[in-house]
Amino acid sequence: MPTPILEVRDAQAAYKVPGGAIRAVDGVSFDLAPGETLAVVGESGCGKTTLAKAILGLEPLTGGEILVQGKPVGGDLSGLAERVGIVWQDPYASLDPRWRVGRSIAEPLRLHRRGDSGDRVDEVMKAVGLEMELKGRFPHQLSGGQRQRVAVARALALNPPLLLCDEPTAALDLSIRAQILNLLKDLQDDLGCAYLYISHDLTTVRFIADRVAVMYLGRFVEIGGIEEVFTDPRHPYTRALLDSAPTLAKLGRLPDVLPGEIPDPLEVISGCRFRSRCPRGQERCDTVDPEATAENGRRFHCHFPVA
Ligand SMILES: Nc1ncnc2c1ncn2[C@@H]1O[C@H](COP(=O)(O)OP(=O)(O)OP(=O)(O)O)[C@@H](O)[C@H]1O
Ligand code: SF4
Ligand SMILES: [Mg+2]
Structure with a gap:
């Protein structure tokens, strides 16, 4: 096994709010190998963005640790941008x-004193399929697709x-x-970088991810190879997500809420966090x-997994 690019060990991150704390990331553990793509799926509010922020050092951990190329994230963040890039939804x-556009892409190069950045800006613009003449445009003068290409170019400028x-x-x-x-898939083939790919869209995930x-509710309830998990889910929540596929086909994305109530994020849950919605739950849960x-x-958290 090659040394992982990313190691997440029992990571926890919480937001203090009136009335208590929201444990947005609540004991997440996984490794990501070089060049590998791990997708993270789950309903709105389950903690996906908070996990991404924790990996970027933008959200402090309240427990556990995160290592990028063997170095713990936290404290001094200078240099982290050379190892981790981010593309946001917006x-x-x-x-x-x-x-x-030209300045947006050049900025990380300037910050990290990568000498004359002009060539590199041209190089990444070409890699993401942007015409050079767009260099002088402002973001609002681009189409949505072009804007996202610029964001990808900027994220990749330092070749993380x-x-x-x-x-x-x-x-x-x-x-x-x-x-x-x-584009993301082609870039990965060319550059060999690893992806942590957050999405609601199971079809997309199946196309792009290895695992x-x-x-x-802040925890990876199941993690494994994409085909194994999608064709033979073991956790009842994974099963429920996949069963929502007809809705998925209709809307192109997961419904925001599956049947049953998501507990209040402030609630401290004893037993299994999926208990309030699980059709398989028993006393022990x-x-x-x-x-x-x-x-x-494969790894999953369930007393009575789907057969
Ligand atoms: N700045 C914040 N202050 C307080 N609570 C927050 C803050 N950011 C997120 N939360 C809460 O933390 C939990 C996880 O939020 P997060 O944004 O990580 O979810 P998500 O999975 O990315 O959701 P979505 O799919 O809607 O983007 C939610 O309950 C959310 O309301
Ligand atoms: S542990 Fe029990 S409640 Fe939780 S997912 Fe498994 S069967 Fe359902
Ligand atoms: Mg989010």
Whole structure:
């Protein structure tokens, strides 16, 4: 096994709010190998973006640790941008609206004193399929697809070995989604960087990912190879997500809420966190939080897994 690009060990991150703390990431563990793509799926509010922020050092951990190329994230963040890039759902979150395209892409190079950045800007623009003449445009003078390409170019300018993508196609028209997705796949073939790919869209995930993690209330309830998990889910929540596929086909994305109520994020849950919505739950689930079960390269947390 090569040394992982990313190691996440029992990571925890919480937000203090009136009335308590929201444990947005609540004991997440996984490794990501060089060049590998792990997708993270789960309903709105399950903690996907908070996990991405923790990996970027933007959200402090309240427990556990995260290592990028063997170095712990936290404290001094200088240099982390050379190892981790990020593409957000909204390109405006990555791009300064007052900067022209050329400057947006050159900025990380300037910050990290990569000498004459001109050649590199041209190189990444070409890699993401942007015409050179767009260099002088402002973000609002671009199409949504072009804007997201600029965001990808900026994220890749420093050639990081790890790219985080937080719903990178969710804000785009359906026809443009496929282009960006193909672009990300081609870039990975060329550059060999690893992806952590966050999405609601199971079809997309199946296209792009090697492995998938299913997140529920701050925890990966199941993680494994994409085909194994999608064709033979072991966790009842994974099963429920896949059963929502007809809705998925209709809406192009997961419904925001599956049947049953998501507990209040402030609630401290004893036993299994999926208990309030699980059709398979039994008495033991009310009191005992299921430990991880490892099975043929797969891991899940459930006392009574789907057969
Ligand atoms: N700045 C914040 N302050 C307080 N609570 C927050 C903050 N950011 C997120 N949360 C809460 O933390 C939990 C996880 O949020 P997060 O944004 O990580 O979810 P997500 O899985 O990315 O959701 P989505 O699919 O809607 O993007 C939610 O309950 C959310 O309301
Ligand atoms: S542990 Fe029990 S409640 Fe939790 S997912 Fe498994 S069967 Fe359902
Ligand atoms: Mg999010």
